[in-house]
Amino acid sequence: MNRNNRFKNLFPNILLGIALIGFVILWLSIGGRNSYQAKSRDIYSLYTLAIGIGLIMPYLIYLFGFKSKPMNKLKRNKKDSNKTGIYNTRILQSKRRKKRFEIFVLNESNDNLIVNRNSELENKQWHIFQMKPNESIFFSNGIIFDIDDNNNLEIEDFRNQIIGLGEDYFKKYEVPDYVDWAFIIAEPNKGDTAE
Structure with missing residues (x-):
């Protein structure tokens, strides 16, 4: 298997790993920890929410936009x-x-x-x-x-x-x-x- 084919097979797995990290961050920011948060920390929860969504989006774009279609x-x-x-x-x-x-x-x-x-x-x-x-x-x-x-x-x-x-x-x-x-x-x- 040449280097390009190896990268093609590895690329979706890398995106999936990053998306899973984003999902964990999203879960922790929404409800995976105590629901009580201080008002001064609300802006930080929005940042973590945006980071989680940002990490998931590349995989969703690949899945629905670039995944090869059957021959x-x-x-x-x-x-x-x-x-x-x-x-x-x-x-x-x-x-x-x-x-x-x-x-x-x-x-x-x-x-x-x-x-x-x-x-x-x-x-x-x-x-x-x-x-x-x-x-x-x-x-x-x-x-x-x-x-x-x-x-x-x-x-x-x-x-x-x-x-x-x-x-x-x-x-x-x-x-x-x-x-x-x-x-x-x-x-x-x-x-x-x-x-």
Whole structure:
């Protein structure tokens, strides 16, 4: 575990410890000690009350504002039955004019992949991503899909994991014929040579 992950796991515990100290201070200032207080000490009880609340607030802010939300599991998309059949160039050109592209990605690696920091593509699952120009898809294994201004797909794959699928393999991998590009994400150093 690297230093950043250790700090991420330790940070909520530190905030919880500080909040517990604040709770004890609040409890002592409100009713945890004798209810009789001299009038000259009333201002001090307000200070201790403010300190207790001040120590609890960072944890509450973290709990409700910054706590990570569960990942959205990417499942197989429904295949668009309106687009099935022979996919001719006229439909492809129409889709390119609208500047919307569809990318089929099948995860054949042994890991679940985090996509754009908020979704998860499980092992042996596929998903069809819809993209527009100047959008990117980031995978946790370092792969980046990017569509440039000229509507070309650029791929960054430093670990050689991408296998491009031609039309011959669409049937084998159940790729809908209306997608613009189709890829398999394989284990490191198994890209493009497996097929």
